[in-house]
Amino acid sequence: MAEIGKDPVPNTPADAVVALDSHLPIVLRGKTMSEVGWERPDLLTLYIPLSGQRADGKEDEYMLRLNFGYYPEWPPSAQFVNPQTKQYLYPDDVSWLPHFEGNSGIAMHTAYKNESCPQGRQLICCSMTLEFYLVRHGVDPRHLWNSKRDNFAATLNAIRGVLQQPYYKGRQAR
Amino acid sequence: MNDQKETKHEQDGEPMVEVIYLNTNEDAKFHTPWSHTAQQTWDTAYAKLGEQKKTGDQFETQDGKSLMPYLALTLSQLRDQHISANRKFQIKCETGGA
Numbered sequence: 001m002a003e004i005g006k007d008p009v010p011n012t013p014a015d016a017v018v019a020l021d022s023h024l025p026i027v028l029r030g031k032t033m034s035e036v037g038w039e040r041p042d043l044l045t046l047y048i049p050l051s052g053q054r055a056d057g058k059e060d061e062y063m064l065r066l067n068f069g070y071y072p073e074w075p076p077s078a079q080f081v082n083p084q085t086k087q088y089l090y091p092d093d094v095s096w097l098p099h100f101e102g103n104s105g106i107a108m109h110t111a112y113k114n115e116s117c118p119q120g121r122q123l124i125c126c127s128m129t130l131e132f133y134l135v136r137h138g139v140d141p142r143h144l145w146n147s148k149r150d151n152f153a154a155t156l157n158a159i160r161g162v163l164q165q166p167y168y169k170g171r172q173a174r
Numbered sequence: 175m176n177d178q179k180e181t182k183h184e185q186d187g188e189p190m191v192e193v194i195y196l197n198t199n200e201d202a203k204f205h206t207p208w209s210h211t212a213q214q215t216w217d218t219a220y221a222k223l224g225e226q227k228k229t230g231d232q233f234e235t236q237d238g239k240s241l242m243p244y245l246a247l248t249l250s251q252l253r254d255q256h257i258s259a260n261r262k263f264q265i266k267c268e269t270g271g272a
Contacts, residue, residue, distance in 0.1 A: 105271050105272065127270040127271060137270075142268070143270030143271075149198070153197060153198050153199035157199075157266070
């Protein structure tokens with residue numbers, strides 16, 4: 001169970017796969033992976049295409065990678081990646097990250113630095129992502145990931161929400 | 175057959191509503207009177223979903239429009255005022271971050 005000030009601990013791969021397998025059909029709501037364009041390159045990773053809806057009606061395409069190595073006690077790792085390389089290299093791949101503003105529950109950092117990650121890392125700063133806990137971000141207890149209640153739909157829907165208006169502003173500038 | 179049943183329910187004054195809980199993507203589908211408010215529908219959905227209401231939760235249409243200013247409106251008013259014609263809703267929970 002996620003706790004304030006506690007370092008996330010990886011789950012055993014077998015248990016994490018069981019959790020992901022059980023939650024996947026619920027999150028997909030009756031659709032198949034291929035119908036929604038999702039890929040599962042290994043048992044603990046999903047690639048999920050997402051669209052940012054600009055104010056002028058145009059869309060920008062993104063690729064979100066979720067990794068379930070700590071799941072379900074902790075939320076999935078969530079990282080936007082370059083869709084060609086499936087990696088994120090700062091600063092080359094910054095434009096593959098969305099820019100959104102105005103939602104107090106989630107923010108995007110292209111290279112977040114603090115004592116726990118002095119080298120900097122991409123951070124989707126939201127209590128529904130693993131990285132939020134890895135960097136030991138401050139959190140109100142009521143916002144903690146609750147593995148007895150939440151599944152990775154919470155992660156995905158929090159991110160999808162800020163790819164809509166009025167939050168979404170376009171791609172990150174290099 | 176199901177469509178016919180649903181039409182009869184609508185004519186009888188108890189249309190189907192669908193509410194998705196965005197922290198899990200679980201949904202609840204239930205019949206409720208046109209005279210019930212958005213607030214009553216929201217409260218019923220928690221019971222059907224087996225979830226507890228938390229501070230900061232928001233009630234929305236499934237295309238993301240907030241229903242928080244309209245909680246006192248009935249389902250028929252939501253329909254007539256073109257706020258929600260299809261009675262498909264979602265519950266969004268607050269997160270911490272920015």
